[in-house]
Amino acid sequence: MTLSPRSFLLIATLAAGSVLAGAWAYTSAMRMRFLETGYPIWVAKQTILHRCDFGSVLVLGDSRAEAAIVPTPLPLRAANITFGGTTPIETYFFAREAMKCPQPPRLVIYSHSMPAFLRPGQGLWKTAARYGYIHFADLREVAATADAIHDESFASLNTSDGLTGVVRDITYAAGFPSIFVPSLVEARAIGRYETNRMLLERTASTRGRVIYPQPADK
């Protein structure tokens, strides 16, 4: 059956849309099955943050604090919601969320290594936004603040995907499935579930303390 050009374009668009929608649905709903081992660690810690379950002491910062500060032996109830590779930009948003809790922490331990203060990192998009914990409005807020203080390091930062500006912010904040494809391929789509589930439980039980390296990805 010969199709008119209009029908051809319509069918091709529908086919492309169906595949993209299917991929989008899978990558939104099944992240534990294919994302790298950082993801379950983020999920465990962000769950603590969203439930305002950090007790009296909240630890914020990067991987050094993540490994060094152990909440469970402390005399006060504490939680370590530091993340490896983050900068003060991500930490600012986590602290802001913590301060919205009915009972904000009495003590905050804040620890970032020096280079993190000097420039933004790809982790803002590659982990925080990609994992769904930094939203489009947050990314735009950072861009607007950087503009206001004439800091060009944010606008000039190149992520390895080649995207920049608003397009990059939309792509990551919306979780467009292309940003998950390398992980999908590495995990053969479902191959990391057991490792990730184990890491999620372990991170929750240690109140956020994580020692690197993590078990190798399957």
Added chain:
Amino acid sequence: MLFVTFFPHLIAGPILHNRDIMPQFADHRTYRLSLENLSVGLSIFVIGLVKKAVCADPLSGIVTAGYAHTGGIGALTAWHLAFCYSLQLYFDFSGYSDMAIGLARTMNVRFPQNFNSPYKAQNVIEYWQRWHMTLTKFLTSYLYTPIAMATMRWRIAHRMGVNRAAQQTLGGFTAMLAAPMLITMALAGVWHGSGLTFLIFGLLHGGYLCVNHAIRVFYPGRRSPRLSAAVLRCLATYLSVLVASVFFRAPTVASALDVLTGMAGLHGIQTFPAFGLLHNAFLLVLAGVVWLLPNTQQIMHRYHPVLEDVQAPHPRLLAFGSDLRSALAVGVAAAVGLLALGGTTEFLYFQF
């Protein structure tokens, strides 16, 4: 102004001649929306996108890492590296050409063909008639022919022969064929980049072409039509191109020599690089696409995708048509191409 600013070809070709394009710009039908050209152009573009994002880009990390550490490279690793790069370059550049041709077609403009399955060539002359074809035409018209003509005029002025018999003498061959060829290809090499590696790449191809022309001139005769002979010729041509491509990619002459001596087994065999079954299957599929399947222009031949005539694909099943099967294939391929953009790198030919 329109010829200069017509953007689809600007990044990496095809190299356009105003003779091919200006008549199309002068045709008022070019400025009307054509849904048929739009669907054909987008289909060609999608094939190019898949070649670039799905086939070429996944090899980029392996090639970059491999050429960054070439010291003492073992034979299997060196062959694997050279093979990966030759596939990456092929899919990257032919994918880009397809995208440029497809984009122009959506605007009712036909571009010249730039790629015609170059790795299927059975000698190096044929290879250059299939690889970056518009560059070859440019080099032939504006470098090789003027140099060869100047040589011939000089020989005529000095009462020396310029006919076929004169070409079959060592002096005649050197003056009228080999020297213009070597100069042209050396300049072509330097056109790609200013490093010594690019000059060696050009001179190597110049040398290959001289040998090929010498066989044609001094030992004229019919080529064996047997399939096994054709496969051997194709393999020999590919290996020659592969060796030159090491210089094309390597950051320095020393690292290129590392890879080549590695390929020769001078650093030992070592084990095959551990990239896993999926990677090896991926390379096999790519090799199948390169050597067994028709190219984009052949698949699209019913719609005259380029200015030149194109052969029908074999098998016919792969011919693109205005049917449900092709529409679904284009749609799915477009989605796969978009999804694969997650790890996209720059076009290799962007820098040249």
